[in-house]
Amino acid sequence: MALSRAECVALDAADPLSRFRDEFVLPDGTIYLVGNSLGAPPRAAAAAVARAVEQEWGGRLVGAWNASGWFDLPLTTGDRIAPLIGAGPGQVAVGDSTSIAIVKTVSAALGLRPGRRVIVSNPADFPTDRYVVEGLAGALGGYEIRDVSGPDALPDALSGEVACVLLSEVDYRTGARHDTEAITALVQESGALMIWDLCHSVGAYQVDVSAADFAVGCTYKYLNGGPGAPAFVYVNPRHQDEARHLLTGWHGHAAPFAFEPGFRPADGIRRFTVSTPPVMSFAPLNASLDIWEHVDLAAVRAKSVALTSLFIELVEEFCAPYGLWLVSPRDPERRGSQVSFGHPDGYPVMRALIDRGVHGDFRAPDVLRFGFAPLYIRFADVHDAAVLLAEVLKKEHWRDDRYGRRLAVT
Ligand SMILES: Cc1ncc(COP(=O)(O)O)c(C=O)c1O
Ligand SMILES: Nc1c(O)cccc1C(=O)C[C@H](N)C(=O)O
Secondary structure: OOOHHHHHHHHHHHOOOOOHHHHHHOOOOEEEEEOOOOOEEEHHHHHHHHHHHHHHHHHHHHHHHHOOOOOHHHHHHHHHHHHOOOOOOEEEEEEEHHHHHHHHHHHHHHHHOOOOOOOEEEOOHHHHHHHHHHHHHHHHHOOEEEOOOHHHHHHHHHOOOEEEEEOOOOOOOOEEOOOHHHHHHHHOOOOEEEEEEEEOOOOOOOOOOOOOOOEEEEEOOOOOOOOOOOOEEOOOOOOOOOOOOOOHHHHEEEHHHHHHOOOOOOOOHHHOOOOOOHHHHHHHHHHHHHHHHEEEEEEEHHHHHHHHHHHHHHHHOOOOOOOOOOOOOOOOHHHHEEEEOOOOOOHHHHHHHHHHHOOEEEOOOOEEEOOOOOOOOOHHHHHHHHHHHHHHHOOOOHHHHHHHOOOOOO
């Protein structure tokens, strides 16, 4: 028998992270299980944006580039993200999007392995990763993309021709979490460079990129930086002097205000910045990082495992007769902070569930995704979500015409 609601309420009362829920704005009556797509806004975000507009922009005008530290935001913010991914100061730059960060890291990796002409990627990873690699390989010419269906297929794919491997640590569809340490070692033993996409890992638990060559990730999911919040790029210090990437914009120049005719890369991680940072988008991100500074990531992981395990248990108990199957790994060690269930009518089921206040999302062809952000999701929310999902299935609310049968719920 899974836990009762009263037992869940007791777990919330004893939860060392419970005080963080008040730091976020969540509409009443909503159980928000989509923090793995777009995190909830920090309560301090609106004031942070107002401050950036009124005091920094309004008060200092162009002088704010220096006086308010705008020029250095990509690096100062990078240093705040670094501890969350096991990196040190001067190893992370923030700016652009994850897709652009992939252009930078893959092109840098190819430059560091000039004789090798193969890029390994997994077509089941979030599509933009593969699309960007395709674009790069096409534009640079002479590169081959080698598909792997997952990390298990890597040993056969790695050869002396492979320059780099780009993989997601956590699969966006299934929530499966890969063994980054073992995979990074395998890739590097073959002489190739390892690039991790951490979009679904950062903020879900303590990531450790220290062995990786490069990493990228977004800040709008578990890190709550807001829609369009800038992404980050990690570059291992052993590559920083040599690495050159394709996007040689002026903010990555050694002397941006010398306005020289040719590009000379800045020292260190700064060469991985490109151009004018989206200053206003840094404000909510830094408001969120003010929270993250006080978060114990071991407690985040422990709660994440407890929430996701409880959800699996409850859904399997309450929904057993209704045709759901578990898509995510059952072993919590192999899961991120997400649980996916399959259902042949997943799209209308998710629409009906959202209508009843439980927000998950749907990924074609049949996956219902539920993300558990440990800073603001409670054990009682998990219980309520499972009860409402069972009700939608039992009473077949999802058959209502208004829920349709389209392909995506975002
Ligand atoms: C694994 C992964 N990579 C990349 C992205 C998207 O990148 P971008 O910030 O460029 O839209 C997402 C989500 O949108 C993602 O889940
Ligand atoms: N980045 C997104 C967007 O621009 C629009 C809608 C959703 C997203 C997402 O982040 C989706 C998410 N990466 C996913 O795992 O499906």
